[in-house]
Amino acid sequence: MKSLEELAAIREKMASRLALRENAGEIRIVVGMATCGISAGARPVLNTFVEEVANQGLTGKAVVTQTGCIGICQFEPVVEVFEPGKEKVTYVKMNPEKARKVVEQHIKNGNPVAEYTIGSNQ
DSSP states (O other): OOSHHHHHHHHHHHHHHHHHHTOTTSEEEEEEOSHHHHHHTHHHHHHHHHHHHHHTTOTTTEEEEEESOOSOGGGOSOEEEEOTTSOOEEEOSOOHHHHHHHIIIIIITSOOOGGGBGGGOO
16 A cells, blocks of 8 residues: 555555445355365355356345355355345355356245255255
8 A cells, every 4th residue: 555545545445345245135155165165166156156146137136245154064165145034045065056046036026946955965
């Protein structure tokens, strides 16, 4: 940083991002990014969710974040979807193709993709 103006601009930018994360009306897409998830392919899954949410024009409806270990390593990559007023949906053994389908069917149209959930993979 070269000036206080640059610092103020960075602060303002980060404050707006934080405000987005605090919006309780949004769908939260949380990708497990612990070492087990990353080694199973979570990074391309995370990138696909970010890209698809943006490409589908859903940035005001959904936010993509990452977390550490979710605790079900045998099912990695794991993605949890939290919608206000609904039970969370846990997607397992994800890949970029599945992520695209989840964005299209679940995030955009409100229909969880049952065959990718933990209940159908036990």
